[in-house]
Amino acid sequence: MTFYLLLATALFLMALYGVFASRHLLRRILALNVMSTAVFLWLVTVARAAPGLDPVPHAMVLTGIVVTVSTTAVAVVLVVRLRASHRRHDLP
Amino acid sequence: MIPDLFQIGPSLLFVAPLFAAIAAFVRPRAGAGIYLVSAGLITVASLALVLMVGTLGAWRMDLGGWVPPLGIGWQVDGLSVAMLLLTALVMGGAGVYRVAEGDAGHSPLFWPLWLFLWGGLNALFLSADLFNLYVTLELVSLAAVALIAMGGRTALVPAWRYFIATLLGSTVFLMGVALLYGQHGSLDMRLLQGALGPAAIELLASLLITLGLLLKGAVFPLHFWLPAAHGRAPSAVSAALSGVVVTAAFYLMVRLWFGPFSPMLTPALALALGAMGAMGILWGGVMALLQRRLKMLIAYSTVSQLGYVLLVFPLVASGILAAQAWHGAVVLILTHGFAKAALFLSAGVLIRSLGHDRIDRLKGPGQGPALAWLAFALGAVSLVGLPPSGGFMAKWWLLQSALAAGAWHWALVILAGSLLTAVYLFRVLGGPTAGAMTPSSDHSTRAMGFTALILALAAWIPGFVPIPLTGALADTWGMP
Numbered sequence: 161m162t163f164y165l166l167l168a169t170a171l172f173l174m175a176l177y178g179v180f181a182s183r184h185l186l187r188r189i190l191a192l193n194v195m196s197t198a199v200f201l202w203l204v205t206v207a208r209a210a211p212g213l214d215p216v217p218h219a220m221v222l223t224g225i226v227v228t229v230s231t232t233a234v235a236v237v238l239v240v241r242l243r244a245s246h247r248r249h250d251l252p
Numbered sequence: 253m254i255p256d257l258f259q260i261g262p263s264l265l266f267v268a269p270l271f272a273a274i275a276a277f278v279r280p281r282a283g284a285g286i287y288l289v290s291a292g293l294i295t296v297a298s299l300a301l302v303l304m305v306g307t308l309g310a311w312r313m314d315l316g317g318w319v320p321p322l323g324i325g326w327q328v329d330g331l332s333v334a335m336l337l338l339t340a341l342v343m344g345g346a347g348v349y350r351v352a353e354g355d356a357g358h359s360p361l362f363w364p365l366w367l368f369l370w371g372g373l374n375a376l377f378l379s380a381d382l383f384n385l386y387v388t389l390e391l392v393s394l395a396a397v398a399l400i401a402m403g404g405r406t407a408l409v410p411a412w413r414y415f416i417a418t419l420l421g422s423t424v425f426l427m428g429v430a431l432l433y434g435q436h437g438s439l440d441m442r443l444l445q446g447a448l449g450p451a452a453i454e455l456l457a458s459l460l461i462t463l464g465l466l467l468k469g470a471v472f473p474l475h476f477w478l479p480a481a482h483g484r485a486p487s488a489v490s491a492a493l494s495g496v497v498v499t500a501a502f503y504l505m506v507r508l509w510f511g512p513f514s515p516m517l518t519p520a521l522a523l524a525l526g527a528m529g530a531m532g533i534l535w536g537g538v539m540a541l542l543q544r545r546l547k548m549l550i551a552y553s554t555v556s557q558l559g560y561v562l563l564v565f566p567l568v569a570s571g572i573l574a575a576q577a578w579h580g581a582v583v584l585i586l587t588h589g590f591a592k593a594a595l596f597l598s599a600g601v602l603i604r605s606l607g608h609d610r611i612d613r614l615k616g617p618g619q620g621p622a623l624a625w626l627a628f629a630l631g632a633v634s635l636v637g638l639p640p641s642g643g644f645m646a647k648w649w650l651l652q653s654a655l656a657a658g659a660w661h662w663a664l665v666i667l668a669g670s671l672l673t674a675v676y677l678f679r680v681l682g683g684p685t686a687g688a689m690t691p692s693s694d695h696s697t698r699a700m701g702f703t704a705l706i707l708a709l710a711a712w713i714p715g716f717v718p719i720p721l722t723g724a725l726a727d728t729w730g731m732p
Contacts, residue, residue, distance in 0.1 A: 196423050202427070216433070216437075216439070223387060238411060238415060242409070251413075
């Protein structure tokens with residue numbers, strides 16, 4: 161239980177660093193994905209710790225996955241557009 | 253059946269734009285027509301909700317009959333309907349402007365995205381569930397990013413920066429929500445009300461949620477993404493972004509810190525939020541003064557004006573004339589939204605008729621369509637806060653509260669900010685007013701100018717009708 165919460169926190173902080181430190185656009189998208197995965201891990205751990213079975217965090221994680229897929233799709237389209245018009249795949 | 257109306261009205265505000273968006277996606281040629289019909293419907297529904305809350309009082313609804321903590325609750329109260337009114341007028345007005353602009357260079361995806369944005373905003377202002385709020389924030393962000401990217405090649409990098417900033421904000425917000433859920437097993441704002449205490453983990457959760465919102469609201473020093481994104485987007489989109497989308501973050505901050513988070517609003521925290529607002533007012537004002545392009549000037553002015561909203565935290569925390577400060581902040585959000593939309597739309601008309609927006613070559617209101625300059629001037633006067641405009645009422649209330657509490661530093665910031673606003677806006681208006689002022693040449697420019705003028709006039713209403721919303725606003729849950 162504590163192990164998974166610590167793991168989620170560590171993943172969250174590493175991803176936060178990644179968003180600011182990386183210059184490559186795809187790496188930034190991946191960092192944001194890892195960040196939302198860390199939040200999902202936190203939520204699933206909370207659901208496990210609840211007495212009985214708590215369905216709400218599962219619904220939240222499922223919705224969150226759908227949202228993340230959509231945001232990633234938009235991000236990738238933007239990267240493709242940027243690559244086509246500016247001939248670059250990194251931005252400060 | 254009157255009770256049904258309480259359920260159908262709010263649901264319509266989300267369902268109608270959603271279905272219209274799908275229809276506009278399937279039939280791109282009929283996009284403008286679908287938009288006009290649905291916009292009329294949504295605007296009528298928003299006005300009906302304002303009237304209902306004003307006369308019958310606030311109410312809550314449980315979506316699908318599921319009661320929290322398992323279901324999702326919406327609240328329809330004074331603050332919600334005030335924001336719905338702002339959304340309806342700005343999204344409706346800017347959309348009509350886009351219709352008048354014509355189809356040239358117009359992506360078929362504009363109307364679906366525009367309607368998604370409107371639906372997302374309506375749901376955001378109604379929702380009382382923290383996770384539901386996260387989903388609506390994402391819906392709004394994604395539509396906004398795509399709309400900015402329609403500004404062409406130069407808008408791609410600002411769209412990307414906005415995307416990263418807003419997505420980071422949402423994820424940090426969601427982490428805060430997850431922490432709160434782990435502590436209390438509830439996401440409903442009313443259930444969390446009174447349940448939160450000054451424990452360390454709850455403070456961390458509320459700070460994470462606030463950090464996400466500060467990033468989305470472009471509060472100094474996290475404002476770096478806003479000027480380029482709002483300055484490069486198509487003018488109708490800029491109006492919606494500056495008028496409504498950014499203010500959604502401020503709405504949530506006010507809602508949360510005067511609602512469930514209120515036990516944690518210590519004087520030090522209120523002071524920190526107020527200080528960020530004050531820095532934003534001054535920094536945004538100075539940067540606006542230094543801009544060479546009109547739309548960039550207006551965009552920096554957003555950073556400056558919305559700083560005023562954060563002054564509400566130290567002013568209410570001081571406890572003297574708290575309701576005055578609270579009303580001032582809400583009316584400021586409304587009048588700023590109307591005036592800012594009017595400014596961006598009239599800048600769009602000027603760009604269309606003059607072909608550029610370089611301030612040194614605009615040479616004041618002696619050039620270009622008179623209607624656009626009139627709208628610009630009326631919006632500018634309200635933004636500065638000169639009587640008897642609506643912006644004056646907002647800033648006057650904030651100032652009264654600051655003076656009554658003896659907080660001279662906040663009073664000084666309020667006045668300095670207004671002075672800066674006056675200087676940078678009258679720099680644009682200061683040119684020769686007589687000369688080759690052209691009446692609008694064609695129908696579409698005239699219609700575009702008219703929508704800007706109507707929005708500018710909306711910003712003046714609170715100055716004449718003694719706050720039509722007072723009745724409704726007083727009925728807000730969690731108001732000081």
